[in-house]
Amino acid sequence: MIELDVNHIKKNFGGLQALNDVTFKVRGPELIGLIGPNGAGKTTLTNILDGLIRPSSGTVYLNGRRIDTLPPYQVARAGLGRTFQVTRAFRRMTVLENLMVPALAMHPTARQHDFLDKAMEVLKFLTMDHLVNEYGRALSGGQQKLLELGRLLMLDPDLIILDEPFAGVHPKLMEIIYEYITTVNAQGKAFIIISHDMETIFTLSRRLLVLNFGELIADGDPDVVRHDPAVIEAYLGEEEEEAGPAMVETYLGKDKRQDA
Amino acid sequence: MNRTKWLWGLAAAVGLLLIAAPALLESYPYIMHIAIVAFFYAILASSWSLLAGYAGQFSFGHMAFMAIGAYTAGIFGKYVRLTTAPTGVCSEIPMGNHWLVLVNFFGDNCLELGKANMPVGTLIYRLPALPGIILGIIMGGIFGLLVGVLVLRLRRTYLALFTIGFSEIVRVTFNAEIDITNGPNGLELAPLFPNGVHLFGFYFNSANKIPPYYVMLMLFLVSMAVMYWLSISRFGLFIRSIREDEEAAAALGVHIVRYKVLVFVVTSMIAAAAGAVEAHYIGVITPNILLILQMSLVISMAVIGGLESLVGAAIGAIIIEFALEFLRTSFTIGPIVVDMTTWRLVFFGLLLMLTLRFWTNGLIYPIIQRLTRSGVAEETVAMRQAAVEGAVEGQG
Numbered sequence: 001m002i003e004l005d006v007n008h009i010k011k012n013f014g015g016l017q018a019l020n021d022v023t024f025k026v027r028g029p030e031l032i033g034l035i036g037p038n039g040a041g042k043t044t045l046t047n048i049l050d051g052l053i054r055p056s057s058g059t060v061y062l063n064g065r066r067i068d069t070l071p072p073y074q075v076a077r078a079g080l081g082r083t084f085q086v087t088r089a090f091r092r093m094t095v096l097e098n099l100m101v102p103a104l105a106m107h108p109t110a111r112q113h114d115f116l117d118k119a120m121e122v123l124k125f126l127t128m129d130h131l132v133n134e135y136g137r138a139l140s141g142g143q144q145k146l147l148e149l150g151r152l153l154m155l156d157p158d159l160i161i162l163d164e165p166f167a168g169v170h171p172k173l174m175e176i177i178y179e180y181i182t183t184v185n186a187q188g189k190a191f192i193i194i195s196h197d198m199e200t201i202f203t204l205s206r207r208l209l210v211l212n213f214g215e216l217i218a219d220g221d222p223d224v225v226r227h228d229p230a231v232i233e234a235y236l237g238e239e240e241e242e243a244g245p246a247m248v249e250t251y252l253g254k255d256k257r258q259d260a
Numbered sequence: 261m262n263r264t265k266w267l268w269g270l271a272a273a274v275g276l277l278l279i280a281a282p283a284l285l286e287s288y289p290y291i292m293h294i295a296i297v298a299f300f301y302a303i304l305a306s307s308w309s310l311l312a313g314y315a316g317q318f319s320f321g322h323m324a325f326m327a328i329g330a331y332t333a334g335i336f337g338k339y340v341r342l343t344t345a346p347t348g349v350c351s352e353i354p355m356g357n358h359w360l361v362l363v364n365f366f367g368d369n370c371l372e373l374g375k376a377n378m379p380v381g382t383l384i385y386r387l388p389a390l391p392g393i394i395l396g397i398i399m400g401g402i403f404g405l406l407v408g409v410l411v412l413r414l415r416r417t418y419l420a421l422f423t424i425g426f427s428e429i430v431r432v433t434f435n436a437e438i439d440i441t442n443g444p445n446g447l448e449l450a451p452l453f454p455n456g457v458h459l460f461g462f463y464f465n466s467a468n469k470i471p472p473y474y475v476m477l478m479l480f481l482v483s484m485a486v487m488y489w490l491s492i493s494r495f496g497l498f499i500r501s502i503r504e505d506e507e508a509a510a511a512l513g514v515h516i517v518r519y520k521v522l523v524f525v526v527t528s529m530i531a532a533a534a535g536a537v538e539a540h541y542i543g544v545i546t547p548n549i550l551l552i553l554q555m556s557l558v559i560s561m562a563v564i565g566g567l568e569s570l571v572g573a574a575i576g577a578i579i580i581e582f583a584l585e586f587l588r589t590s591f592t593i594g595p596i597v598v599d600m601t602t603w604r605l606v607f608f609g610l611l612l613m614l615t616l617r618f619w620t621n622g623l624i625y626p627i628i629q630r631l632t633r634s635g636v637a638e639e640t641v642a643m644r645q646a647a648v649e650g651a652v653e654g655q656g
């Protein structure tokens with residue numbers, strides 16, 4: 001049972017308050033979307049969860065273990081994996097080597113050949129098995145995103161945070177990423193997905209967190225959140241009433257209930 | 261024969277050639293000398309390639325670690341003696357029937373003063389080179405650890421500037437501490453084998469080039485083997501991931517601090533070993549070895565050979581060392597005399613600039629890569645195809 005407890009997280013950068021009293025819990029293999037306008041604090045929150053930066057106050061517990069004081073490598077070993085907004089494949093390492101890094105980091109006494117089969121399985125799942133010996137730099141942007149997702153499968157964390165997994169990706173690869181998320185989620189992993197692709201995030205996630213100016217303004221079922229006045233105002237400002245449902249649909253996607 | 265076997269066969273043939281070379285070159289001590297110095301630079305260039313090319317730690321302090329090894333060995337040889345009786349005035353450690361005497365750095369020489377207390381016939385020995393070399397390696401590791409910890413948060417330009425500063429501090433210290441290091445005149449060291457050595461049933465005196473050739477060759481081959489093993493192990497994988505992206509590597513569970521410090525320690529120890537052996541071979545070490553020009557030479561060798569390849573950097577160093585020596589011959593173009601002792605460095609600098617501009621992977625590494633990676637993609641596809649067909653047949 002995955003348990004993430006984010007308690008009253010605040011983060012100040014000088015005079016700027018990037019996060020203010022953010023509190024939420026994850027229980028079990030949830031599939032959570034994290035949205036918010038630019039500068040809302042999504043990436044800051046992700047960086048705090050993965051240990052890259054320390055919160056000014058507040059705590060984070062993963063499976064009962066406090067992780068906000070740990071360095072990123074220990075957070076990863078504690079069971080939290082992430083991708084970055086800008087793809088960070090190891091470009092001058094082969095696809096296989098990219099996959100071996102987390103596998104060996106998680107298993108201090110193991111050797112590379114212990115993970116060859118698993119790496120090939122992961123690549124086959126991502127339809128990249130023919131690229132196993134290619135360098136990261138030889139892959140397309142979308143393939144590099146897939147490679148990052150493959151590395152997470154080798155890391156095998158309990159909770160996966162994906163920062164903009166669909167940004168700038170070819171529709172065909174988008175389908176693969178979509179399938180990746182739903183399949184891995186069904187296998188018992190929890191996801192927090194940051195995305196500006198509203199259509200996808202509303203369809204994919206079963207719970208939505210909305211950040212605005214560093215505050216968590218909504219947390220709940222996507223279709224309920226879509227109609228939350230605070231969320232609509234965050235995305236459309238005070239012109240929402242004038243804008244009407246068409247603008248809401250433009251910024252926050254179609255209502256699944258209406259479709260049904 | 262598959263590619264891997266072919267490459268190992270080639271490596272073994274080259275290794276055997278290097279081992280057999282003294283038999284052919286015995287009457288050419290100058291060539292032997294260049295070969296020894298070439299191995300020295302090959303160790304430095306390849307270990308710097310592990311540090312900068314593999315781990316991305318672009319340090320200008322590599323020659324400082326080399327010099328720390330050399331000076332430690334030199335100071336050990338100058339200040340440590342083995343006697344058959346205690347001096348009574350020096351710091352000394354009894355070792356069976358002998359005493360390990362540490363001669364004081366400053367003031368009157370306690371060993372000379374102590375001779376009055378020692379019985380007639382007391383023997384005073386210099387220690388062999390090996391303990392000093394080992395101490396030099398340990399000292400290189402300690403300083404590597406220190407610098408590795410200090411530069412943890414520094415990247416690129418800042419790391420380069422820090423290590424230049426460190427190297428200059430080391431150079432100025434060796435220059436200034438005349439009482440201990442003999443300052444700019446250089447610290448003299450005993451030959452590697454002061455009493456000569458018996459090898460393959462022959463006796464070689466202390467001035468013969470063959471014993472130091474084998475010592476440096478062995479050091480080169482052992483350090484290459486150690487570094488190669490490291491490079492293909494998890495250590496190599498992790499330091500390369502750190503080079504590519506520290507934050508991403510950490511997010512995948514890599515202990516960044518451990519591996520960044522470790523790579524400094526390992527490469528510093530290797531550089532220190534090379535420095536200690538080279539200093540014993542040459543017989544003197546001066547602070548001039550720490551001039552930025554010397555560090556630039558090592559960097560150039562690694563860059564021209566191939567920054568991301570231990571073998572490429574080593575081959576680059578050997579070729580360039582030989583080329584620099586053979587290009588000393590001056591020539592005339594009409595009325596103009598081209599003094600190659602100076603101009604060779606200009607040509608060499610030009611080659612470096614061209615390499616950086618047009619062949620960023622160096623000149624040797626692409627050849628190695630071609631030998632080791634050509635057809636890899638096709639092989640992979642064939643391998644997968646065979647696996648799929650095998651699975652289908654199995655089902656059938």
